[in-house]
Amino acid sequence: MGGSAALPFAPKRSLVRTQYRPPSARERTVRNAARLRAVSRSMTTIGLIGAGNIGSAIARRAVAAGYDVVLSNSRGPETLGDLVSELGPHASAATAAEAAAAGDLVVVTIPLKSIGAVPVEPLRGKTVIDTNNYYPQRDGQIAELDDETSTTSELLQAHLPESHVVKAFNNIFHVFIGTLARPAGDPERSVLAIAGDDADAKAEAAAFIGDVGFDAHDIGPLAEGWRYQRDLPAYAGLYFDDDGNARPVDAALLDDKLAQAQRYRDM
Numbered sequence: 441m442g443g444s445a446a447l448p449f450a451p452k453r454s455l456v457r458t459q460y461r462p463p464s465a466r467e468r469t470v471r472n473a474a475r476l477r478a479v480s481r482s483m484t485t486i487g488l489i490g491a492g493n494i495g496s497a498i499a500r501r502a503v504a505a506g507y508d509v510v511l512s513n514s515r516g517p518e519t520l521g522d523l524v525s526e527l528g529p530h531a532s533a534a535t536a537a538e539a540a541a542a543g544d545l546v547v548v549t550i551p552l553k554s555i556g557a558v559p560v561e562p563l564r565g566k567t568v569i570d571t572n573n574y575y576p577q578r579d580g581q582i583a584e585l586d587d588e589t590s591t592t593s594e595l596l597q598a599h600l601p602e603s604h605v606v607k608a609f610n611n612i613f614h615v616f617i618g619t620l621a622r623p624a625g626d627p628e629r630s631v632l633a634i635a636g637d638d639a640d641a642k643a644e645a646a647a648f649i650g651d652v653g654f655d656a657h658d659i660g661p662l663a664e665g666w667r668y669q670r671d672l673p674a675y676a677g678l679y680f681d682d683d684g685n686a687r688p689v690d691a692a693l694l695d696d697k698l699a700q701a702q703r704y705r706d707m
């Protein structure tokens with residue numbers, strides 16, 4: 441079949457782009473193969489910029505998986521003593537720039553309004569996982585997000601042009617990062633969506649996500665990250681049931697919710 445010429449109408453570019461294409465079985469196999477184990481072995485330290493609800497939940501899982509973590513926040517390392525004590529000898533606190541420099545992989549998990557303060561230079565060339573969401577009442581109005589010409593993770597990518605941003609962990613309530621984590625192969629292991637523009641960075645993110653208890657589900661480039669942004673079917677409610685209890689999510693369920701994603705302007 442000869443593409444759009446065979447269709448009764450020529451689809452508009454925007455229509456083509458809004459169709460979600462789930463990853464193929466081959467793509468999943470590549471992500472879940474021995475490569476991820478090798479990538480995982482090359483990473484020992486996770487830097488965290490932000491150590492609140494999500495940062496501390498990810499740090500707990502990272503330490504449990506055998507990583508060292510370097511935590512940071514806006515107030516300074518001396519304010520992170522309790523969390524460092526709780527996490528034990530594999531955790532330390534530093535400035536954001538030091539955490540960025542220390543991490544083989546770095547997680548940025550702060551209010552979106554603060555991403556301009558994320559240190560650029562020490563993150564050069566690194567994979568950066570972005571957990572951030574846009575809440576105008578907290579972050580103020582951001583024109584590119586209001587008119588949907590960009591996405592939260594693309595804003596961070598623009599701030600970090602020589603880093604490789606991968607969107608992940610933004611659509612799961614922080615408590616459930618602990619509750620839903622399962623070892624590889626467990627029938628109740630959940631998937632977490634990832635989006636990014638760099639295949640190696642996505643492999644690093646997937647390896648880390650795998651180590652902390654989830655299968656990464658690659659949904660495409662960073663620009664597709666809107667599909668699991670605030671208030672959409674693949675956002676936080678996906679991971680809990682009607683009673684508010686954690687609910688495991690498999691790839692088919694995530695794909696189904698991603699396919700239902702609508703732009704805010706069309707809602």
Ligand SMILES: NC(=O)c1ccc[n+]([C@@H]2O[C@H](COP(=O)([O-])OP(=O)(O)OC[C@H]3O[C@@H](n4cnc5c(N)ncnc54)[C@H](OP(=O)(O)O)[C@@H]3O)[C@@H](O)[C@H]2O)c1
Binds near residue numbers: 536
């Ligand atoms: N809560 C959830 O369940 C959840 C789930 C998914 C995604 N998210 C998203 O993930 C992000 C973090 O959420 P959260 O709930 O973890 O927030 P939070 O509990 O308010 O923690 C925010 C953390 O960011 C730090 N921070 C703020 N500005 C910073 C800066 N310039 N440099 C370094 N650290 C800075 C804060 O440090 P100080 O305390 O010292 O200011 C704090 O440690 C948000 O964008 C949120 O929308 C949250």
